[in-house]
Each structure stands twice: as structure tokens, then as C-alpha cells.
Amino acid sequence: MNGVHDMGGMDGFGKVEVEENEPPFHATWEGRVLAMQRAMGYAGAWHIDDSRYAQETLPPQTYLAVSYYQRWELAMEKNLLLRGYVTEAELKAGRALGPAKPLPRKLTKDVVDAGMTRNSFFRQQQGPARFKPGDRVRTRNINPLTHTRLPRYARDKLGTVELIHGCHAYPDSVATDRGDDPQWLYTVVFDGREIWGPDTDPTLTISIDAFEPYLEPA
């Protein structure tokens, strides 16, 4: 979806402000939110792209106004409700009111290290890779209403395949509950002028990691 989260190339957000000696968390609740998200992910409640999609579908003014971990928390509530793990009444009451929905597993203290190791996103290939490093490709002009990882600024642009990363779970399908739908993943590099126009600094190149369905031969 063309949400406000897709902000690559937007102007007006101001300078990058660096905080010196930034602590890991700015409040205790931030750590709890992060840890709950990790625990629910380990439990198999939803996929990482479900979390992203839930953030993307927050109202744009909310997305921009709240802090990073507030966004996570709001997205977690959305997924909990959407997938039937908690009810509106429970969120309102602040306590469990009914039975739990079964989950594949649970993150306990003894398996925390496992729960913090990143999953692999490699999947069994469904066919040969369509492109190889050096191939010229054009990104497709797609504007799905649902989750995608092809940013707006890099659509309908001419680029070159640089790296091939194997076959990965495809976020556009995962976040719409259509399964892993494995797809080849490539790093595709673009001249900055192709993206931002002829006046762009000629030393700039930009790459995205693009799933095969985002690409067509150029």
C-alpha cells in the first residue's frame, strides 16, 4: 500500500537529530513492547510482515505522531484482535476474559536465546531464477492496496541486478495470509538520476532488494 510509511524521497521531515549516549530504551514500557513482540513472534502468532502491515495501516497521522515503540504496540494490538488472540473487551478490561487461542509454542526463559535468533527466510525454490547479476531490469508499476516491499520511489525504474540472495518468503503474500509463496530475491541497483531525475548528484546509486515479481526484463 502507498502508505505514509513509504517515505523514501519525501521532503519536509527536517534534519536527522542524533541523541548522544542514547540508552537502549527511553522508558521501561518500550522494552516490554519489544520483548512481547519477540515472544509472540516466537510463539508463531504472526509473521514479521504482518507486524509491518499492521503498522502501515495505522492512520497516517497516527503513524507520524506517535513514537516508534508506540507504533509497535498499536500494531500488536491490531494483530491480536485481527487474529483472535484477544478481544476488544479484554483490551478494555485490561485482563483475560476468555480462553486462549492455541499457539504452536511459547517463549520461556530457558529458550530465550533461541527466541532472539533471527529466523531464516530462505525457502525452497519453485523454479529457476529469472535474472542473474548484470541483467538490466525494469521494476514494475504496481500499486497494491496491501503490503508490498517495493517502495514507490523505485517503481517503473530501470536498474541492474547486482546480487542474488536465493529464494525467500514473499512479503506481499505472507502479509495477506497467502502463505510463503517463495520468490527469488535480488539486489537491484539504480543510478540516482534514474530515480530522482537528471539534476541528481551523478555519484549517487541506490539499491533495493527486489523480489522477482517486482521485476521485468528491460
Add this chain to the structure above:
Amino acid sequence: MNGVHDMGGMDGFGKVEVEENEPPFHATWEGRVLAMQRAMGYAGAWHIDDSRYAQETLPPQTYLAVSYYQRWELAMEKNLLLRGYVTEAELKAGRALGPAKPLPRKLTKDVVDAGMTRNSFFRQQQGPARFKPGDRVRTRNINPLTHTRLPRYARDKLGTVELIHGCHAYPDSVATDRGDDPQWLYTVVFDGREIWGPDTDPTLTISIDAFEPYLEPA
């Protein structure tokens, strides 16, 4: 600039909500803001594209969070400060603290009708029109940091000139204090599939009004 104001084609803002029997203003102050804007425009304090640009440069989260006339009010304050008509101290004090900056004229009660008639934006042509109705054109891929009226969704797209509207003041120059810089203005129409991709409803066409510098022959 690629601000959040450039929202054509963005998703996630929800349904269009219609208010039945909507009043002209929802609070007295809204009418005052509108009237002040008209009065300052008539006085020659700034151009309409200066007002737009001042709104566009509000922080994106502010742009989305405040109401329409609040945005006008904030933009008016910006232009008043930027152009030296009032000072920060005056805004803070809520009263005039120093002399006024001269303005070409003043909107008084007896000339209100004139003050409410829209200005003409026709300007003396600087040369012949480069395009004529029926011509195929491609919009340029421009991403200026300043005000432009070429929306992001319609950049680097193939279209057809449909109407020619004469020579107009050019907003990109006006809003950056480079004068009227008159340019030919065209209605350019695009197939919806050119803009949003091959899956788009084939009955959709979209037009923009494009100044000549936005276009190149296709």
C-alpha cells in the same frame, strides 16, 4: 517538494466522510482566517502559491493533524514572519510592537467585492507554445525541494496534450520569489494504467494541468 500534501494515490486515509448540511464555517475563527487571507492577498503581501508553499513546509505530522483552516492560519503566520510583516515578538505579545511594512494597497469595506474576485493568472507569452492538443508528451522526472505543481504520481509518465490554457504565472518560480516566469499551461491526460499500472480499471483516465517546463516531447 515531495511533501505529505502531495497525497494523490496514497492509501490509508479511509473513507470520504460527508457532513450533511455542512455550514460555511464550523467556528467563527475559521471565517476570520479565510477573510484575513483574502485581505492580505488583495494587499499584495504574498501570492497564492506562497500560501500553498507555506502549508507544504509545515511539519508533515502537523499538516495531517490540524484542521484545514488551522493549516491556513499557521501558513499565514509563516508568511507574515518570513516576509517581515510581523515579528515573533508581536505574535507572542498578541499586539503590534513596531512599524508596519508598506503594502501596495488595503482591502477596505467598499472594495470587498473586488477583493473577492479571483485574480487572472494569464501572463504575456514569452514565446510560442511548444505543444498542441493531440501531442504525446512525457512528464519530467523532477523532484525539487521547493514548491511545484507536478504531483509525484504524474511524473515520468506518458500522456497526451488535450487543452491549451494560454500562458500563466509559473508557480514553481513564483513561490521561490523568482517572479511570474510565464509558461504555457496544458491539460495533459493519462491512461489510468500508465499511472497506476496494468491492473488499473481500463475506464479510468486522469488529467493534470501541466506547465510547459513539466513536459518533454514523447
Add this chain to the structure above:
Amino acid sequence: MADHDHHHPHEHSELSETQLRVRALETILTEKGYIDPAALDAIVETYETKVGPRNGARVVAKAWTDPAFKQALLKDATAAVGTLGHVSPVGDHLVAVENTPQRHNMIVCTLCSCYPWEMLGLPPVWYKSAPYRSRAVKDPRGVLADFGVKLAKETDIRVWDSTAETRFLVLPMRPAGTEEWSEERLADLVTRDSMIGTGLALAPAEIAK
């Protein structure tokens, strides 16, 4: 979640803060001699009582009954409207676009809130809102559904994004069963939304109620 999902710009504290800011601004600009509060009163009064979609409705009704005027309107709307004594003058850049059984037109301003004020009065809040501005160019049928309007699948839809000082007025289709109607009566069928393209002109039965 509801608390976070909805921001209300019209909350009370916010409103009174804004009221104070606007009052202060008017005081400063008046004291500086830039503006005349009496002129402001007159502007507000005009928008509240004189300007409105009736101007546009008269133009549309005239076009429905006078083929020569319709032709002139579609050729040069500014000039054509200028020939009508009972309608306020319009700016130099009015364009009228005709709805037909084959084609439906819809007007939007994605970048701000450009709107044919002289013809239609102040734009409604929805026209200036993010949902309308963002969706009209991408999903006009979805927007029409929000207005309860459903067009035939084959009808061409043309969205006009008002990106310059040109202003667009939709000439809606004349409803059936109005063959003998006077201009004045026909004007009652011409809604604001029908001239933006988010609605159709009313059927006679709809105003009989």
C-alpha cells in the same frame, strides 16, 4: 486502540488555543494597518450568505435548456458565464466538462483545495480532506461508492486534478422526465456534488419528497 487511532483536531483545548491565536493575529494585522476588520466582516458575510452552489446550478440549468449556451459553455466557460447577468463574475480560467452516458467526470485537487468557488461557494470539508484528495485519482469508483453512486462498469471515468489555476465545473446529465421544466425549476435538481462529479443531478422524484 481507539484512543490512538483517532486524532480530533477539534478538541476543546485545541480549539480555544486556535481561537486565541486567530484573535491575536487579527489584532496585530489591524494595528499594523494591513487589514480592516469591517472588510473582514463583509467577506465572512458574503461567504455565509451570498456565495453558494446556486450560481453553478443556474449555469447548468441554462445549459440544459439552451443548446447555444451549452455549446458556448463547453467552448469557453468563463466567457459563457460572463454573458449571464444573474451569476457572479468568475475568474479567467473556468472550464466546463460534460457528463454523458459514456463518460463521467470528477474534479479533485490532490495538492491542496482548488475548487470553483465562484460557481459552488466554499468547498465542503470532505473535498479538502485527505481521503478524497488521496483516493479520487486512484480509485474514483470507490470514492463514488462512498457517495452512494454506482456507475455502469463500462462508463469511462475522467478525473481532473486541479493542479493549476484552471477551475473545473462538471455539467451533469439532465435527468429524465424534465422535458417541460423551466430553468428555475431545473436548477433545483442540480446539487453541488453533481457539479463536482461525486453525485448525479437529482431525479424529479427526489425533490418531490
Add this chain to the structure above:
Amino acid sequence: MADHDHHHPHEHSELSETQLRVRALETILTEKGYIDPAALDAIVETYETKVGPRNGARVVAKAWTDPAFKQALLKDATAAVGTLGHVSPVGDHLVAVENTPQRHNMIVCTLCSCYPWEMLGLPPVWYKSAPYRSRAVKDPRGVLADFGVKLAKETDIRVWDSTAETRFLVLPMRPAGTEEWSEERLADLVTRDSMIGTGLALAPAEIAK
């Protein structure tokens, strides 16, 4: 104007509301049996005390001193890092990219906040912020200026937008005057920002202070 221009997500009322929401959520999820608060404690503790840019710094220092390791790292960073016993395991999809006098690399995630956590710890707020996400792909030199970094005009700049599960680690240039340094000492020169590409590795004089 200042009142309107700055929204503070961390205002007090907002904060306490959020605290209550988070506490309620943890209570519900615990009562439902989905989560174990003791496991949450352990996760928080790990992020607060164990994970951090030191992991990445060790990898960089090793690459600076061991040409075979450097070659392996640039070929397959996941495998190369896996051979180092003293570094936490990383996910399957780590890619190391090398800064040279001709080319500077910078990492961003425009769509969310993808970041090589196992190498660098939690991302700083600025990395997840709209200013960085929006500008890095369009004006990386402007972003570098915000960090006080100025590159030669001719230096190629490559921005890597982390749009999939691949994670990128910048291998910064080794500072001059460190020829005889040990890996351990070199690691002190490797800042977090130098591995994101918004900074350079420190010069020896900078840590002597």
C-alpha cells in the same frame, strides 16, 4: 507557531497512557498463557546489556587485520561471521559492503526499520526516524552533513535500502596510523555509525582524547 510545529510523542499524559496500555497488554497476554514475563525480563536484559555494536566492531577489526577473513566476509558475511566464536550468531542474510576511497556505502530502511541487530544492537532513534528514512535515499550527502561528515565530491555514494530480510553491514575504511594495532585495539575505532555508513571509523587521535 512553535506550539503547533512540534508534536511531542513523549508528553507526560501520553506517556502514562501508553504505560498503562502496555501493562494491560502484558497482563492479558500473560493470563492467556501466550507469554512468560520472566522470558520478557531476559529479553530486555539481553538488549540492555549484551547486544551492541561491539559485535560488529569485532568483525570489522578482524577484517582489517586478516585479508582472508575480509575476503570471506565480503563473499558471504553470514558464513564468515559464523566462524568467529566470540561473536553472536547472525541470521542467514547478512551482507557486508566495503567502503573504499572511491566509494562510500550507507544503509537505510525507508519502509520500516530493518537493521543488523545481531551486529549492532538496537537501532538508534534517528535510524528509525522519518528524517533519516526519507532523506537517505535522496540526499545522502545532506544526511552525512547532519552527522558532520563530508566526503569528496567525486566519491561515489551507494545507498542500500533494506527492503527485504537481507541485512547490511558497512565495512568502514581502516584509519591511517593503525598499522601495528591489535584487533582488540582496532575495534575501539569502529563506531556504530561507521558500520551504518553515517560515520567514519575514528582516527587514533580521536580516542586518545
